[in-house]
Amino acid sequence: MSAATSTLRILGIDPGLRVTGFGVIEQTGQKLVYVTSGCIRSGEGELPQRIKVLLEGLQEVIASTRPQCVAIEQVFVNINPQSTLLLGQARGAAICAAVASALPVAEYTALQVKQAVVGAGKAKKEQVQAMVRRLLKLADDPSPDAADALACAICHAHGGQGYGGVGVGLRRRGGRLR
Numbered sequence: 748m749s750a751a752t753s754t755l756r757i758l759g760i761d762p763g764l765r766v767t768g769f770g771v772i773e774q775t776g777q778k779l780v781y782v783t784s785g786c787i788r789s790g791e792g793e794l795p796q797r798i799k800v801l802l803e804g805l806q807e808v809i810a811s812t813r814p815q816c817v818a819i820e821q822v823f824v825n826i827n828p829q830s831t832l833l834l835g836q837a838r839g840a841a842i843c844a845a846v847a848s849a850l851p852v853a854e855y856t857a858l859q860v861k862q863a864v865v866g867a868g869k870a871k872k873e874q875v876q877a878m879v880r881r882l883l884k885l886a887d888d889p890s891p892d893a894a895d896a897l898a899c900a901i902c903h904a905h906g907g908q909g910y911g912g913v914g915v916g917l918r919r920r921g922g923r924l925r
Contacts, residue, residue, distance in 0.1 A: 753775070754773050754774065754775045755773065755774045755775075755815055755816070755904070756772075756773050756782065756812070756813065756814045756815050756816075757772050757773075757774060757814060757815070757816055757817075757818055757903050757904055758771050758801070758808065758809065758812065758814035758816070758817045758818070758845075758850075758900065759771070759772070759817075759818045759896040759897055759898065759899035759900030759901070759902075759903065760805070760817060760818070760819065760820070760841045760845075760896055760899065761820050761892050761893075761895035761896040762801075762818045762819060762834065762837045762838040762840075762841045763834065763837055763892065763893040763900060764789060764797060764801075764833045764834060764836065764837040765788065765789060765827055766786050766787070766788055766789075766892050767786065767787045767789075767801050767804070767805070767837060767841060767892070768784070768785075768786050768890070768891075768892030768893045768894070768895050768896035769784060769785060769786070769787065769805065769808050769893070769896045770784035770889070770893055770894075770896035770897030770898075770899070770900050771783050771784065771808075771812045771814060771900065772883065772897065772900045772901065772904065773853065774923045779882060779883060779901060780883070780895070781883040781884070781885060782812060782925075783812060783888075784889050784894075784896060784897055785808075785893055786890060786892050786893055787800065787801055787804035787805065787808075787839075788800075789801055789837075794833075794836070794877070798836060798837065801837055801841065801844075801891040802840040802841075802843060802844050805840070805841055805844035805845075806844050806847070806848070809844060809845070809848045809850070811849075812842045812845070814850060815850070816850055816851045816853065816903070816924065817841075817845040817850050817851070817852045817853070818852075818854075818855060818899045818900050818902060818903035819841055819842065819845075819852060819853070819854055819855075819899065820838075820854075820855060820856070820857060820860060820895065820899050821838075821854045821855060821856050821857075822834050822838055823856070823857060824837050832880040853903050855899060855902050855903070855904060855918045859902060860875075860895070860898050860899050860902045861875060861898070863898075863901060863902035863905045864878050864879065864882070864898040864901050864902060865878050872891045872894070875891075875894050875895060875898050876888040876889060876891060877893040878898075878900050879897045879901065880894075882901060883897065883901075887892045899920075
């Protein structure tokens with residue numbers, strides 16, 4: 748991507764079975780511009796119907812915003828295995844929406860996203876919201892789910908690099924990269 752001429756449109760997704768956040772940004776060189784964000788709510792009912800709502804909602808977002816790539820947060824292992832499985836199914840629907848539209852998908856852990864946006868992997872949701880607002884020059888904080896999705900897109904725009912240029916897949920332990 749040439750910094751002077753090429754613009755990359757990135758869709759960030761924060762998957763969740765009840766609420767899936769999405770956020771779209773454009774990157775031109777180092778400049779990031781907010782396009783849109785929001786949430787898809789699956790409502791109540793049977794699991795297959797709720798997954799369908801998420802899939803169709805994300806397909807609509809993709810069709811209307813025309814991103815060139817998708818950045819999605821990886822599933823973390825929850826204390827409750829049932830919750831982890833449900834989250835994984837929502838994430839699967841999000842990935843299906845992207846690949847059905849022939850979009851490349853990049854995956855990031857919550858730690859990588861927080862490091863890239865806030866500079867600290869243990870940052871709280873409020874800190875992520877505040878930094879997303881600041882980085883994208885928004886008038887107000889986005890909702891927590893939309894902020895997480897925008898943060899995922901920002902992480903991808905930064906090359907998946909965390910604070911201090913620590914790349915994806917590298918860990919810092921005792922001051923050393925592994």
